[in-house]
Amino acid sequence: MFKISSEAVLKKYIKGYLISHAHLDHVAGLIINSPADSSKTIYAITSCMEMMQKHYFNGETWANFGDKGNGYLIKKYHYQILNPEEETPITNTTMTVKAFPLSHVNPFESTAFLIKNTDAYALYLGDTGSDTTEKSDKLHLLWTAIAPLIKNKQLKGIFIEVSFPNEQEDAQLYGHLTPNYLLKELHSLSELTGKNALKGFKIIITHMKPPAENFLKIKAQLKRQNDLGLEFIFPEQGKRFEL
Numbered sequence: 136m137f138k139i140s141s142e143a144v145l146k147k148y149i150k151g152y153l154i155s156h157a158h159l160d161h162v163a164g165l166i167i168n169s170p171a172d173s174s175k176t177i178y179a180i181t182s183c184m185e186m187m188q189k190h191y192f193n194g195e196t197w198a199n200f201g202d203k204g205n206g207y208l209i210k211k212y213h214y215q216i217l218n219p220e221e222e223t224p225i226t227n228t229t230m231t232v233k234a235f236p237l238s239h240v241n242p243f244e245s246t247a248f249l250i251k252n253t254d255a256y257a258l259y260l261g262d263t264g265s266d267t268t269e270k271s272d273k274l275h276l277l278w279t280a281i282a283p284l285i286k287n288k289q290l291k292g293i294f295i296e297v298s299f300p301n302e303q304e305d306a307q308l309y310g311h312l313t314p315n316y317l318l319k320e321l322h323s324l325s326e327l328t329g330k331n332a333l334k335g336f337k338i339i340i341t342h343m344k345p346p347a348e349n350f351l352k353i354k355a356q357l358k359r360q361n362d363l364g365l366e367f368i369f370p371e372q373g374k375r376f377e378l
């Protein structure tokens with residue numbers, strides 16, 4: 136084991152930021168660490184980028200480290216708008232990204248990012264509710280777009296949220312998923328890929344909300360309801376895993 140300093144991770148290894156939506160639990164770290172950061176690109180869809188410029192990097196609540204918007208422009212960060220479903224290169228890497236809109240308390244938009252590196256893909260979803268609770272078709276459209284990549288084994292895994300255990304009432308979900316709703320969505324996906332294609336497929340569970348006892352509930356519920364034979368991965372801070 137070799138150790139890399141947090142400064143090196145921030146300045147050297149992180150090549151850019153893909154922002155799924157501008158809620159503070161997703162951007163607070165980026166904002167607070169911006170004075171110590173190196174120059175790089177921030178990628179987001181238009182509505183999210185406008186919120187970053189209006190509420191945070193605006194010369195009032197925080198200095199404007201961006202290259203657009205209000206106040207003195209420090210220009211450490213270059214803002215790169217992502218047009219939905221258009222492949223955009225990620226600067227200083229061999230990767231590209233394609234953005235797909237998600238519904239996170241309809242009509243508020245969050246984003247999924249399909250990352251491509253040579254022939255392999257990974258899919259990350261920002262906060263999202265299920266199509267049922269959001270009265271939306273955003274996840275159905277995303278599953279339709281990525282199903283072929285699962286069938287031909289190019290997609291290596293999906294990062295998706297489960298914020299609450301099944302006990303949470305629908306009215307208290309605020310655009311998030313439970314194990315029940317995640318499994319319901321993955322069953323819709325399986326109708327497009329065939330059930331066999333999802334056996335052993337990696338689903339990385341993100342965004343479990345405290346208290347810690349809920350983490351155990353969510354893990355147990357996912358395990359019990361895993362009739363598709365998926366491989367659920369629960370990432371831990373600082374621990375490496377591979378797709």
Ligand SMILES: [Zn+2]
Binds near residue numbers: 156158239262
């Ligand atoms: Zn959110």
Ligand SMILES: [Zn+2]
Binds near residue numbers: 158160262
């Ligand atoms: Zn969140």
